[in-house]
Amino acid sequence: MKIAILSRKKSYYSTARLVEAAEQRGHQALVIDTPRAYMNIASHRPEIHYSGKALTGFDAVIPRIGASITFYGAAVLRQFEIMGVYPLNESVAISRSRDKLRSLQLLARKGIGLPVTGFAHSPDDIQDLITMVGGAPMVIKLLEGTQGIGVVLAETPKAAESVIEAFLGLQVNILVQEYIKEAGGADIRCFVIGDKVVASMKRQAVAGEFRSNLHRGGTASVIKITPEERSTAVRAANIMGLNVAGVDILRSNHGPVVMEVNSSPGLEGIEAATGKDIASLVIEFIERNARPNRTRTKGRG
């Protein structure tokens, strides 16, 4: 097969591993720096050009689209879909998963366990918003944050009020959430491929910190998950329409709750923690599923 990988850099761990796994399995892999691709969207002959040449003959495309280029990245991926190339994750599913509010609404509608969560922009009654999610201690998040930045634990109602007021002044979307104290500063990353959790790791925050992000000094280790956690992760990925996803779960007193579903989960942490060759599992999934014109949505809806 000829596989395109949409990624900013060949040298990124995940990208390099996917290229390596594809080549080991006898495929050809080309890394495309997404913003540099340009397209002719004419209906009779849709094309994508890169470095002066038309990209042709691809069987599959692996999107590794960073949050900062979601909009253009989704357009390039959609163009591949229109040309009949099989996408590992569809453009519609990626756009959907990048919108946290939309994602959590979809998951909630389908009955997936979530922390009690509220969304707000310019709430006209901050007290009521705080009460709505069960009061302090509570977590307040900037909707646009990543790597734990913009995630605050407000221990008291006064602190919660101050943080919400501060965010209000910035005119940003915020999410207020029940604090899952019993998770003990740990979360579980489930790596889903198709209808299976192929690997899972526990990320534990450093002492005195509740955010387990590896970027915040958290440490990863292998963990055995329960059947309920397994099915929750697979269902969450499925509801988002993602074939490959990183589903982050907290262990709460009321069962597993999903925090987020990532459409371009990194391979470095999970391969290191579990010793599993996840890159090859991704390529094997493509081998089993790639067919021309198999995109369900082709950018619709």
Ligand code: ADP
């Ligand atoms: P980001 O997208 O920036 O990673 P997250 O929503 O994943 O933001 O939050 C960062 C970390 O903070 C999580 O990995 C988790 O350890 C912790 N955390 C987030 N929300 C909660 C919560 N409601 N209860 C307990 N811990 C939480």
Ligand code: MG
């Ligand atoms: Mg996170």
